[in-house]
Amino acid sequence: MAEGYKDKLVATKQAWARAGRLLTGKVGDPEHDRLPPGQRLTEGWPVLDLGVQPAVPLDDWRLTVDGLVANPIVWDWTALLAQPQFEDVSDMHCVTQWSRYDNRWQGVSTLQLLDVVKPLPEAAHLVIHGYDGYTTNVTLEQFSDEDCLIAHHHDGEPLTREHGGPVRLMIPRYYLWKSAKWLKRIEFVGADRPGFWENRGYHNFADPWLEQRYG
Numbered sequence: 001m002a003e004g005y006k007d008k009l010v011a012t013k014q015a016w017a018r019a020g021r022l023l024t025g026k027v028g029d030p031e032h033d034r035l036p037p038g039q040r041l042t043e044g045w046p047v048l049d050l051g052v053q054p055a056v057p058l059d060d061w062r063l064t065v066d067g068l069v070a071n072p073i074v075w076d077w078t079a080l081l082a083q084p085q086f087e088d089v090s091d092m093h094c095v096t097q098w099s100r101y102d103n104r105w106q107g108v109s110t111l112q113l114l115d116v117v118k119p120l121p122e123a124a125h126l127v128i129h130g131y132d133g134y135t136t137n138v139t140l141e142q143f144s145d146e147d148c149l150i151a152h153h154h155d156g157e158p159l160t161r162e163h164g165g166p167v168r169l170m171i172p173r174y175y176l177w178k179s180a181k182w183l184k185r186i187e188f189v190g191a192d193r194p195g196f197w198e199n200r201g202y203h204n205f206a207d208p209w210l211e212q213r214y215g
């Protein structure tokens with residue numbers, strides 16, 4: 001494992017995944033409920049990561065989008081802000097059972113990004129990379145939900161370093177481990193490639209309404 005990662009914490013979470021800890025066995029209905037099964041509402045905002053919180057100065061920050069796309073890009077901060085800006089309010093759900101309502105995110109929508117890079121027909125999956133070496137995988141369909149964005153502000157403030165600033169991904173309809181902090185690279189691939197937690201017992205798809213914590 002990479003330098004500085006909290007190996008013990010990772011091992012504990014992996015053991016919980018194996019044991020199916022926290023599972024209620026219920027299925028939720030987002031049409032009628034706001035809190036997915038097994039979740040509790042929090043007013044605060046816990047910080048979770050692997051123990052490495054990279055400092056990425058704005059001047060050095062770059063987002064590479066490559067792989068199976070017609071138009072690969074590297075955006076710096078100015079290029080990100082030059083894109084049409086998007087705002088969305090959503091709830092977030094962490095696999096460790098907390099949910100936080102009404103997060104106001106600002107950034108560039110993933111739909112706008114897709115419009116720019118133009119995925120090739122065979123690009124069905126994405127690997128998301130963080131500056132800390134973290135990876136997570138989503139399908140192109142998950143990435144294309146209308147509330148997904150490359151976020152640089154939260155509740156009107158620049159995203160803090162502990163929460164993934166300067167820029168993180170937000171994919172609010174899935175458990176929060178899919179929303180990579182310190183976003184560095186978005187790679188379009190043909191075959192699914194499980195990421196850090198998906199390789200350690202977490203569910204590949206991660207729908208909180210189906211309680212897809214592990215699997």
Ligand SMILES: Nc1nc2c(c(=O)[nH]1)N[C@H]1C(S)=C(S)[C@@H](COP(=O)(O)O)O[C@H]1N2
Nearest residue numbers: 046047048049050130134163177179180181
């Ligand atoms: N780059 C990176 N992104 C990451 C992680 C990480 O370790 N590194 N942890 C994930 C997990 S497991 C969670 S629960 C959320 C936590 O986001 P927060 O600290 O803003 O609450 O970030 C996700 N994104």
Ligand SMILES: [Mo]
Nearest residue numbers: 048094095177
């Ligand atoms: Mo997590």
